[in-house]
Amino acid sequence: xxxxxxxxxTGNNLKIVSLISVGKHPQSGRVRRADQDSRxxxxxxxxxxxxxxxxxxxxxxxxxxxxxxxxxxxYAGMGLNSVQVLELDPAADAVAPLGEYLQQFAPxxxxxxxxxxxxxxxGMVPYQLAEKLGWPIVPRVADIISVEAGVAEVLQxxxxxxxRSLKIRLPFIASIDSAAQDARQxxxxxxxxxxxxxxxxxxxxxQLRENWSEAPAKKRPKRLKVIKAKTAAxxxxxxxxxxxxxxxxxxxxESAAEQxxxxxxLLLEEGxxx
Amino acid sequence: xxxxxxxxxxxxxxxxxxxIGAVRRVNLWRAGQSDQIDLIAGLMAxxxxxxxxxxxxxxxxxYMSKTHAATGGGFVLSAVLIILVHLLGIDSQILxxxxxxxxxxxxxxxxxxxxxRLNPPSRISKGPWMRLPKSLLAFxxxxxxxxxxxxxxxxxxxxxxxxxxxxxxxxxxxxxxLFFGMTWGGxxxxxxxxxxxxxxxxxxxxxxxxxxxxxxxVDLSLxxxxxxxxxxxxxxxxxxxxxxxxxxCVQCGKCEAVCPAFAAGQPLNPKKLIQDMxxxxxxxxxxxxxxxxxxxxxxxxxxxxPNQIITEGLLDPETLWSCTTCRACVEExxxxxxxxxxxxxxxxxxxxxxxxxxxxxxxxxxxxxxTDNPNGYAPASRTNWAADQNLPLMRDVKEAEVxxxxxxxxxxxxxxxxxxxxxxLMKAANVDFAVLGDEELDCGDVARRLGDDATFQSLATxxxxxxxxxxxxxxVTTDPHAYHCLRNEYNDFGSDALNGVEVLHHTSxxxxxxxxxxxxxNSFSGGKVTYHDPCYLGRYNGExxxxxxxxxxxxxxxxxxxxxxxxxxxCGGGGGAPVTDIPGERRIADMRMEDVNSxxxxxxxxxxxQCTAMLEGVVEPRPQVKDIAEILVDQLAEELH
Numbered sequence: 064x065x066x067x068x069x070x071x072x073t074g075n076n077l078k079i080v081s082l083i084s085v086g087k088h089p090q091s092g093r094v095r096r097a098d099q100d101s102r103x104x105x106x107x108x109x110x111x112x113x114x115x116x117x118x119x120x121x122x123x124x125x126x127x128x129x130x131x132x133x134x135x136x137x138y139a140g141m142g143l144n145s146v147q148v149l150e151l152d153p154a155a156d157a158v159a160p161l162g163e164y165l166q167q168f169a170p171x172x173x174x175x176x177x178x179x180x181x182x183x184x185x186g187m188v189p190y191q192l193a194e195k196l197g198w199p200i201v202p203r204v205a206d207i208i209s210v211e212a213g214v215a216e217v218l219q220x221x222x223x224x225x226x227r228s229l230k231i232r233l234p235f236i237a238s239i240d241s242a243a244q245d246a247r248q249x250x251x252x253x254x255x256x257x258x259x260x261x262x263x264x265x266x267x268x269x270q271l272r273e274n275w276s277e278a279p280a281k282k283r284p285k286r287l288k289v290i291k292a293k294t295a296a297x298x299x300x301x302x303x304x305x306x307x308x309x310x311x312x313x314x315x316x317e318s319a320a321e322q323x324x325x326x327x328x329l330l331l332e333e334g335x336x337x
Numbered sequence: 338x339x340x341x342x343x344x345x346x347x348x349x350x351x352x353x354x355x356x357i358g359a360v361r362r363v364n365l366w367r368a369g370q371s372d373q374i375d376l377i378a379g380l381m382a383x384x385x386x387x388x389x390x391x392x393x394x395x396x397x398x399x400y401m402s403k404t405h406a407a408t409g410g411g412f413v414l415s416a417v418l419i420i421l422v423h424l425l426g427i428d429s430q431i432l433x434x435x436x437x438x439x440x441x442x443x444x445x446x447x448x449x450x451x452x453x454r455l456n457p458p459s460r461i462s463k464g465p466w467m468r469l470p471k472s473l474l475a476f477x478x479x480x481x482x483x484x485x486x487x488x489x490x491x492x493x494x495x496x497x498x499x500x501x502x503x504x505x506x507x508x509x510x511x512x513x514x515l516f517f518g519m520t521w522g523g524x525x526x527x528x529x530x531x532x533x534x535x536x537x538x539x540x541x542x543x544x545x546x547x548x549x550x551x552x553x554x555v556d557l558s559l560x561x562x563x564x565x566x567x568x569x570x571x572x573x574x575x576x577x578x579x580x581x582x583x584x585x586c587v588q589c590g591k592c593e594a595v596c597p598a599f600a601a602g603q604p605l606n607p608k609k610l611i612q613d614m615x616x617x618x619x620x621x622x623x624x625x626x627x628x629x630x631x632x633x634x635x636x637x638x639x640x641x642x643p644n645q646i647i648t649e650g651l652l653d654p655e656t657l658w659s660c661t662t663c664r665a666c667v668e669e670x671x672x673x674x675x676x677x678x679x680x681x682x683x684x685x686x687x688x689x690x691x692x693x694x695x696x697x698x699x700x701x702x703x704x705x706x707x708t709d710n711p712n713g714y715a716p717a718s719r720t721n722w723a724a725d726q727n728l729p730l731m732r733d734v735k736e737a738e739v740x741x742x743x744x745x746x747x748x749x750x751x752x753x754x755x756x757x758x759x760x761x762l763m764k765a766a767n768v769d770f771a772v773l774g775d776e777e778l779d780c781g782d783v784a785r786r787l788g789d790d791a792t793f794q795s796l797a798t799x800x801x802x803x804x805x806x807x808x809x810x811x812x813v814t815t816d817p818h819a820y821h822c823l824r825n826e827y828n829d830f831g832s833d834a835l836n837g838v839e840v841l842h843h844t845s846x847x848x849x850x851x852x853x854x855x856x857x858x859n860s861f862s863g864g865k866v867t868y869h870d871p872c873y874l875g876r877y878n879g880e881x882x883x884x885x886x887x888x889x890x891x892x893x894x895x896x897x898x899x900x901x902x903x904x905x906x907x908c909g910g911g912g913g914a915p916v917t918d919i920p921g922e923r924r925i926a927d928m929r930m931e932d933v934n935s936x937x938x939x940x941x942x943x944x945x946x947q948c949t950a951m952l953e954g955v956v957e958p959r960p961q962v963k964d965i966a967e968i969l970v971d972q973l974a975e976e977l978h
Binding site: 088091093140247251252253255 | 560789
C-alpha cells in the first residue's frame with residue numbers, strides 16, 4: 064500500500080477501475096447494463112472529468128466473462144472507447160482472475176455494484192476482492208467527493224437518504240449504492256463502435272455452483288404493517304427518522320487496544336467468534 | 338440612346354455573375370451526402386410540380402397567389418424576352434411589345450408585393466426582403482423604358498445622358514437583385530433554389546397528389562464504421578437535396594404562424610431553424626436574419642459552417658426537442674420544405690451518438706429497449722387490460738379478418754376505456770378479429786421521433802416477424818401513431834408481412850361498418866360537439882373525412898374549430914414532446930383547449946389516445962374529451978332479442 068500513496072499524493076495519475084457485470088431487467092428479464100454497475104462507471108467517469116486537468120487519470124472498465132455479451136455494449140454506449148474483458152468460461156468463478164488483474168494493474172480505486180442482477184447475486188465479489196488484495200472496502204458508496212494527498216473523501220449511503228462522510232486512504236474498493244448518481248444515457252453509435260480489449264485468462268470452474276439449480280425467486284410474504292401514527296407529523300417521522308439504535312457505546316478517546324478489545328468482546332458476546 | 342453597347346454589356350455581366358454564383362451555390366449543396374434521385378426525370382417533372390403541387394399550397398392565400406403569378410410569371414417571361422430583344426438584338430416589334438406587356442404584368446404584381454410590405458405581419462422577414470418589391474419595380478420600369486424605342490413608341494436614340502444614367506442605375510439595381518442576387522444569396526435565391534428543390538426534392542413521391550410522410554431509415558452499418566456518424570451532426574451530413582431545400586426558403590413565416598411550439602413560447606421557430614441551416618451550409622452567423630427569433634433567445638449569436646457540429650454553436654438542442662413533429666409547418670410551406678425530417682435527422686445524432694435525449698427521454702428509450710413499452714411495464718402484462726374481454730389471440734386462431742393492433746394504450750387506464758369501447762363496437766358488428774396479445778410490441782413511433790432509429794428498426798423488424806406468422810386482411814388500430822408506422826414506415830424493412838394488408842385507423846374502419854349498416858346507432862343528443870384532428874391521422878395520412886362522417890352518422894353537426902382539418906393545431910403530445918418536456922410560456926394543450934372553447938362545444942371528439950391524454954390534462958372546467966369510439970359506444974342501439 065505504501066508506494067501507491069506517494070503516487071496519489073501528488074494528485075496525479077489516479078487509476079480507477081469500474082467493474083461491470085451483465086444486468087437483467089427486473090420486469091422483462093432482458094440483458095442490460097446493470098443499474099449499480101453503470102452507476103459505478105458513471106462515478107468513474109465523473110472522477111475522470113473532475114479530476115486532474117492534465118489528464119493523467121485513467122479509467123478502466125473491466126468485465127470478467129464473455130466479451131460477445133451484448134449487455135456490455137450498454138456500458139460502452141456511455142462514451143467508453145473500450146471495455147477491458149477477461150475472457151473466461153461463463154461457469155467459472157470470476158473473483159480469482161479479477162483479483163490477479165487488479166493486483167497487477169494496481170489501481171487506486173475499484174468501483175463495483177453492491178450486487179449483481181443475475182447469477183448468485185450474493186454481493187460477495189467486492190469483499191472477496193478486498194480480502195485477496197488486502198484493501199479496505201467501503202460498502203454502499205453514494206459519491207466520492209474528492210481525492211487529495213492519497214486520501215479519498217467518500218459519502219456512504221445510509222437508509223432513509225442519510226449520508227455518512229468517510230475518509231479513506233487509497234487504494235480501496237467501493238461498492239456503489241443505488242443512491243449514487245444515475246448513469247448517463249447509453250448511445251447506440253458509441254456502444255456499437257467501442258473496442259472489447261480481450262485478455263484470455265485461466266480460470267477454474269466454480270465447483271460448488273455447478274450442482275446448483277436456479278429457480279425464479281419467490282416473493283416473501285410481507286409482515287403486515289400496523290400503523291400506530293395518529294398524526295401526519297408522526298407518520299412523517301416514522302418514514303424519515305433514523306431508527307434509534309439501542310445499547311452500544313461510543314468510544315472515541317480510548318486507546319486503539321481498548322477499542323479493539325471492546326469489538327472483540329462484542330463479537331464474542333454475539334456469537335460471531337467462538 | 339447613347340452608349341448603345343452599355344446595356345447589353347451589363348446584361349451579359351449580370352448573367353455571367355449569375356452563372357458563377359449558381360456554380361458556387363451548387364457546390365455548397367454538393368457538399369451534402371448523395372441521394373438517389375433521377376435528375377432528368379426530376380427536371381422534367383419540375384414545371385408540373387410548380388403549377389400543381391406548389392401552386393395548390395400558395396393558392397390557399399389568394400392575394401399572394403395572384404400577386405406571385407403576376408410578378409413571377411412576368412419576370413420569367415421578361416427575362417427570356419430581354420435576352421432576345423436587348424442581348425441578341427432581335428429586331429421585332431412584336432417581341433418588344435410582348436416584353437413591355439410582361440414587364441407591365443410584373444410591375445403590377447410588384448405593386449401588390451409593395452402594398453403587402455407596407456404593413457407586414459410579424460411572421461414575414463424584413464431586412465433585404467423589404468427591398469425586394471422596390472427592386473422588382475426598378476427592374477420592370479427600367480426595362481420598360483429601355484424597350485420603348487425597340488417597340489417603335491419612341492424614336493431610336495431618344496433621351497440624353499441623364500436619362501441613360503438614371504436608366505443604367507435602375508438596371509444595375511434591378512439586375513443586381515434579380516439576376517446576381519438569385520444565385521449569390523439575395524431574396525431572389527428562392528427562385529433558383531426553389532425550382533431545383535422541386536425537381537430534386539427528397540420526397541419525390543410527395544408530388545402528384547402523393548403523400549409521403551414516413552421518415553427515412555438510418556443506415557445503421559455506420560455505427561460499426563470508424564468515423565461513421567448516425568444522424569446529422571454537421572450540415573454536410575444532410576443529403577445534398579435537403580441542403581438545397583433549406584436554400585429554397587422564402588421566409589414567409591407561414592410555418593412560424595402555425596407552429597404550436599412557437600406559439601407556446603418554446604425555443605423553436607421553423608423559419609429561423611431553416612435559416613440557421615442555411616447559415617450552416619454557407620458558413621457565417623445569423624446576424625443578418627431579419628425575422629422572429631426563437632422565443633426566449635436572441636438573434637446574432639448563432640455561428641456555423643458546413644463542417645461544424647450544428648448543436649455546438651448554431652442551434653440549441655432545446656430547439657430541436659421542442660418540435661412535436663406535427664408537420665403543420667411542412668403542410669403550410671409553399672416551398673415544400675421538410676422541416677420535421679431535418680429536425681429528426683439532427684435528433685438522431687443527439688440520441689444515437691451523444692446520448693443526450695433530454696429529461697425523461699433517455700429513461701423512456703431505456704424502457705422501450707428493455708421492455709418494449711415506454712413505461713417499463715412487464716411485457717407479459719400487456720394483455721392484462723383485456724382480462725375480462727375474452728379476446729381471440731392470433732397465436733391461437735392463426736387467421737382472422739381483422740388484426741386489432743392494441744398499441745401501448747394497453748398499459749394506460751384512460752386509453753383502456755377507448756380500447757374497450759372499440760372492442761365492444763367490433764363485437765356488436767360481428768367482426769372477425771384477433772389480437773397479438775403479448776406478442777405485440779411498441780410500434781416504435783416514440784423511439785423513432787426521439788431519434789433512436791436503432792430501436793425503431795429493432796421493434797419494426799420484430800413486429801413484422803410476428804405479423805408474418807399470421808393471416809389477416811386488415812390491421813386496425815386506435816392509435817394514429819401506430820397506424821402511421823404500420824402503414825408508412827414499416828415498408829422499408831423488406832418484409833412481406835403487410836403485403837396486401839389494409840392498414841386502417843379505427844375511425845375509418847368504424848365508418849365502413851356504419852356505412853354498411855353493420856352498426857346501428859341512435860342519434861346523439863349531448864349538446865355541441867367539435868372534432869380535433871390528430872396530426873398523425875390528418876396531416877400524416879390525409880384522413881379527415883371518416884371521423885367527421887362517423888360523427889354525422891349520429892346526427893352530430895360538428896362545430897368546427899378555426900384550425901381544423903389540415904390546419905388542425907397539435908395537442909402537444911407528438912414526437913416525444915411530453916417526455917422531453919422543453920419549458921415554454923404556455924402549454925400547447927391549453928391553447929388547443931382555447932380553440933375548442935371558442936366553438937362553444939361541450940364535447941371534443943378525438944381519434945387518438947395521446948390527444949385524449951393531452952386535452953384531458955387541461956384543468957377543468959373544460960369541455961369533455963372523448964374518443965369517437967367512446968361516443969359511438971354510448972349511442973349503440975341495443976338490439977332486442
